Amino acid sequence: MTHTYAILHVSHRTYQEIRECLSHAGYEDQFYVDREWGEVIDMHGIALAACDGQEFRGWRETSKVLPPHAEPVLMRDDEGAIFVGRFEGDAWLTDPESVIFTMDEVTHWMPLPDQPEEE
DSSP states (O other), rough: OOOOOOOOOOOHHHHHHHHHHHHHHHHGGEEEEEETEEEOHHHHHHHHHHEEEEEEESETTTOOOOOOOOOOOEETTSSOOEEEEEEEEEEEEEETTOOOOEGGGEEEEEOOOOOOOOO
């Protein structure tokens, strides 16, 4: 597999501000000084660490991609309300009430978050 890296040059001050912010989030090891490039932020490494091997969990537009058939997801309707539901055939159903939405009424969806770990 080949990787393409984009280089973004920023001032030392901007680099320090980004480093301070992301270091607090646990990404200190993604910052280093390279002889050729100077101060480097490994954004690819940060993205991989943030995903931790899981798929991206952000909102997805229904006009671009649909969830797997009948898989429970978070869905957002065209008025901004958020429901737990699923996509089946050509309609969206909410759980547990089974309110039916048409294809055009649901604008976004995202996978449900992981269940909390039991103590």
